[in-house]
Amino acid sequence: MFSRKHLLGLDGVAQEEIISILDTARSFREVLERPIKRLPTLQGKTVVNLFYEPSTRTRISFELAEKRLSADIVNFSASASSVKKGETLIDTVRNIEAMKIDMVVVRHSSPGAAHLLARVLNAHIINAGDGGHEHPTQALLDMFTIREKKGRLDQLTVALVGDISHSRVAMSNIYGLRTMGARVLVCGPSTLIPRHIEWLGVEVYHNIDEIIEQVDVMNILRLQLERQRRGLFPSLREYHNYFGITRERLERATRPILIMHPGPMNRGVEISSDVADSEHSVILEQVTNGLAVRMAILYLLAGGKSEIH
Amino acid sequence: MFSRKHLLGLDGVAQEEIISILDTARSFREVLERPIKRLPTLQGKTVVNLFYEPSTRTRISFELAEKRLSADIVNFSASASSVKKGETLIDTVRNIEAMKIDMVVVRHSSPGAAHLLARVLNAHIINAGDGGHEHPTQALLDMFTIREKKGRLDQLTVALVGDISHSRVAMSNIYGLRTMGARVLVCGPSTLIPRHIEWLGVEVYHNIDEIIEQVDVMNILRLQLERQRRGLFPSLREYHNYFGITRERLERATRPILIMHPGPMNRGVEISSDVADSEHSVILEQVTNGLAVRMAILYLLAGGKSEIH
């Protein structure tokens, strides 16, 4: 059962709530294989996509999910906005809400932006990424993908590899996977792993080869290349040598490892092209599943109890 | 009865036409309170939103109004446009019209842009702001809001406060309110009030405290902060001291004053936060009413005589 008003993060979301979302998403995943993919769920409802950070895949994924549920959609991106005119975020969203909208999908560079909106607005809020804090729909689609492929989430070992410090994807995955009973490892250079991260119930590794034999799943995070300028890693080549996931590295594993990446990939940096395109990679399935998960969230927040058929 | 082909401004629009728009808007205002807000009025019709100036709230308000009437929508903003390629405005819109569109909502920095389009196109034209000239839908939503709150427009005293010189909102309000029989005061520094504005039937004041006791409504205009550089007022602090609407100032009034602002607000400049958020402020209601008024305009221009139910 999922009866929240908002989806702000996975921190504190219970196991049965996550299961409810993933089960609902499975129904929508089947809808996506049909020739006609449109359902009337959100007909006459208005969803505002409020993107204060540039985004392609998350924005398009939400937009498509909303369209397939027949919502009316308003897109609002920072560049075309009152932001330049110095209006506060709260005034902007209060104004948008005054237009009698039903849901807001928000991406913002400030941690807590979605929580702020949830406090001041009556609309349903979905966090599509708030600074380095959470990106719950990404973690849900990651978990959905793992569960479809492995049949379960508990008793699995999942490694999050790369830049943990700046990754809202990592944070939401840690919350969700731990709640679901998975063992979670994080692996990356010490400059890119937050201190005390083990307090969240994860194990910390700095040597990728040490974890290869332990893991069922590797979720390889995007390396923000601009971190290099700040001295957080010496060079792309060196990063690739130490942490890049390559076919040679994976061959040391005794069993197949599910390869995931939230995209967009830096091929040849955090992941080699042959791994990205290998038979164990589910990177494109993650994208498809993302659509199903977002349809499920929209459906559940709108109070969806009707049959999905 | 409203049987115009275009809405270019309120100059010359008769009292019974304005009443017809406001009455129609009231029906749509009720529609906005329903769970399902979509009507089939403009099904199969195409509306082009042609925005040559950046805009958030007006653009989104029109877009939502169009969606709720089931129009097909094409958004055209200057940045993504042929403007860069040096094509004339007329060639651009003739091209757009050749695609068999039905209505154009236009915002442009040049006064008269909407009139120009009305002369060369067969489509219905709605002026969403043309330079410092007119912004009729804003004035209509302001009048709608006053009428809902005060029950009438005649025998009221309405003050427009701030930068009158550069305000198309002020111009359209003056035309509309005078037509409806309201007494209209304008109040601001002499550098921001056009000479001979009293020829339009308004009274000019330069001291805000002189008008506090006379007015039923204050429509507080946004101060364009860039005017300061041009020496039109000395500093934001000084502007606030002389013309900012604060709780202290309003307490001198013997009766409650309806507080309006077309947004986006500069809190602490032309209006203090406590006034903006006070029980007499209808600033967010203006936004909701704007949607209803724009639905009414679209409906009436499309020849709407059918029941709104």
Added chain:
Amino acid sequence: MFSRKHLLGLDGVAQEEIISILDTARSFREVLERPIKRLPTLQGKTVVNLFYEPSTRTRISFELAEKRLSADIVNFSASASSVKKGETLIDTVRNIEAMKIDMVVVRHSSPGAAHLLARVLNAHIINAGDGGHEHPTQALLDMFTIREKKGRLDQLTVALVGDISHSRVAMSNIYGLRTMGARVLVCGPSTLIPRHIEWLGVEVYHNIDEIIEQVDVMNILRLQLERQRRGLFPSLREYHNYFGITRERLERATRPILIMHPGPMNRGVEISSDVADSEHSVILEQVTNGLAVRMAILYLLAGGKSEIH
């Protein structure tokens, strides 16, 4: 009969395929004269408009064509995209396709971009312009317009005037018109005509006055003003003197010449205003026909065999 999966160009497209497209477009051209222009053809199908180059008219024309066929639409333009994040074109479109979309309309500065997408994606691909290579829907709408006006395409002489070297419009027109049996002349300064273009079955002229008496149709190409900086022509005035189509020039013709331009026009450069607005100009009809042709392409690629009624 047209049973291709993609429309990548007109090179190699057979006469009967072109006729099939033009005939289908004629049915849609009639639909455009109706008050309600929406058909359910693409209901529940998703079309992605992937524009890596700025475009107004082509993008809006496709978007309107898609809306009128009731498609769900996702707009993706380079500026708001992962392009900045360094993702490859293939990764971007594979991701978009993973969202279970049905068609991609692509414009890109690289020749062959549409072909590349057709190789890696399962979706239907429509080339909306790839570098200097092809722009097949423009040529189809040009041919549609000629055929409607002249009743045929064979046994006509069509001149393409101006910058042939950088024109995908010219290339697609040459392929299509030659296939349909028209005689094709190209005319422009030698710096703007590719060497060996006559290998494509066209005749090359450098003196506009020499061809005036021979042609039934003039398709006047847009002069990219930035070519001047690269020394490809001396000045706009000189270009206009030698190649600009003016009323005086046309008066030397013994029969009326159909005047076409793909837009946006540089009035007073490649075409004078009186010619652009003359009774022989079908420039705005080209735009309307473009919509019908694009609806036909979308319809046929989607496997359309149903009645258009």
